[in-house]
Amino acid sequence: MSNRTTDVTPLDRDRLARLHEREREAFRAARPRSAALAERARAHMPGGVPMSWMVKWPGDFPVFVESAEGAHFTCVDGIDHVDLCLGDTGAMMGHSPAATVEAVTRQLSRGITTMLPTDDAIAVSQGLAERFGLPYWQFTLTATDANRHALRYARLLTGRSKVVVHNWCYHGSVDETFATLDDHGETIDRPSTIGPPVPVSETTRVVEFNDLEALERALAHGDVAAVLVEPALTNIGIVLPDPGYNEGVRELATRYGALLVNDETHTVCAGPSGYTGAHGLQPDLLVIGKSIGGGIPCGTFGFTADIADRIARSVELEDIDVGGVGGTLAGNGLSSAAMRATLEHVMTPAAFEHMVPLADAWADGVQAAVDRVGAGWNVTRLGARAEYTFVPRPPRTGQEAHESDDFELQQYLHLYALNRGILLTPFHNMALMSPATTAADVAAHTTMFDDCVSELFAGR
Structure with a gap:
């Protein structure tokens, strides 16, 4: 049972904007090779991407991938990432099983x-x-x-x-x-x-x-x-x-x-x-x-x-x-x-016996951080997948879920995670586990997320 606070800490939009700009600058500084490739890509691909959805990633340009294996990928700037997006389900069983x-x-x-x-x-x-x-x-x-x-x-x-x-x-x-x-x-x-x-x-x-x-x-x-x-x-x-x-x-x-x-x-x-x-x-x-x-x-x-x-x-x-x-x-x-x-x-019962508890652990970590700062968000679980939304209770309809979205906040949270080597699905606040995902991968997200909301809701 969650020990969720009854009061909700308001989000300081000015603080969010300042933190977001800081993260954008850090992203640009850490990824010069991705930046250069993105500039080259714009010559013949609209938005510099092979598929239009790719422009929705946080940051000023997409991260270009050098290699991917299991639950991690390495970008062209040599940064290792925990991949909790997994191709938005396309690589749910891990990269290149x-x-x-x-x-x-x-x-x-x-x-x-x-x-x-x-x-x-x-x-x-x-x-x-x-x-x-x-x-x-x-x-x-x-x-x-x-x-x-x-x-x-x-x-x-x-x-x-x-x-x-x-x-x-x-x-x-x-x-x-x-x-x-x-x-x-x-x-x-x-x-x-x-x-x-x-x-x-x-x-x-x-x-x-x-x-x-x-x-x-x-x-x-x-x-x-x-x-x-x-x-x-x-x-x-x-x-x-x-x-x-x-x-x-x-x-x-x-x-x-x-x-x-x-x-x-x-x-x-x-x-x-x-x-x-x-x-x-x-x-x-x-x-x-x-x-x-x-x-x-x-x-x-x-x-x-x-x-x-x-x-x-x-x-x-x-x-x-x-x-x-x-x-x-x-x-x-x-x-x-x-x-x-x-x-x-690969897609065996044993794989899901590994994946589902990791999704639960991820959800527990997110909810604990949310409750500690009084953000008033909730986490919903679905097997090997979990996701947080910016409202106190899980939506029951698509319209309720749509109205709970906050694109500015979402982009900041995703960019904060990306700058610390963790990839979430760009379209929503979802994490997906694969057979190759480890408890250490989930713990890295829990630590990152706790730091993120602590800074965002400073004073709680």
Whole structure:
């Protein structure tokens, strides 16, 4: 039980600004080689980065990586970092796990892609079926593509057009999911959406997480093909389901004839069978990506025998390659080898038995520091992942989580950590453990975080 103070220490914004500028200067001084590379990169890459999200890291330029192994990476300036971001789940099993590297290296000389299957794909599909309880699987290169394909099949099989998602959800770059609610509860484009193809209200209805009444109203129209959910929200801060919520979603989807799609791309941190396996959920389709390939691009979606049979009866062989599902690199030999090795030898129950207690220790350290200074923040846990938000009680909805954010404060905290050799995910205050993470890595964060909030809330 936390000994949280009843009063909340106010944040001094002027002090925050002064400390932030100090940290920016320290960052620039310590990383001349990254600075030089960032300047060169701007000549041919907007923002000096190969992918636009990379500009969101704290500091005036990204840290350029020299090498990464296990739970650490070294930047081009020779600084060792504890990596608690881990590619925002892409490297959840650690950087370059040995079994995956060995399998990928072997496959490289045998052929990277042929648009023909290998026996590794059989092993992966069997292993996924055993983990998640869905008998049939298809492969993609990203979870985004897997979500897109799942939604296409849902529309095909139901003859309906709409998708229901949660407010402030995350499902990759799927067009239908860049939606939120306005002040009147109507579905609108998310403010950050770049070039939406159509107004999202034409394709989507948005409901709040943990609101079964809102979900039933959305389904009652009779035009919803799929309910696409993370069983716990992860990308707006961790928002956990109320007891019985996911079971209620399942019941409502069945009652109103919609297919239920669980996106486990992030929530797989709950255990080797994801949140679905850990809590005995029963989706019609399940999507996963990133982590199961040990860093090699991959994605997959599984589905029930009934859906497999309905798809087989609905898609003609002559047209199977032009229906908007699939890709010439999907299920390639390299990705299949990586998934097989990672699932069989790295993403094991023993790995999670190591990872989850470390996430708990990380959360305990953060909460103790927060309570000591009276900051009034809280920490939420989800298996091998934990995250703090700037409000006293864990948010129950995506909107509550969104309103709890403080970008200026977040950037400072992340930069403070980065200057002391610790990397957090830039999009939120999340730490993820890998099989290679150690108690010393977590202790380093606990010490750093305690020093950080002590200085930020000086006098407590």
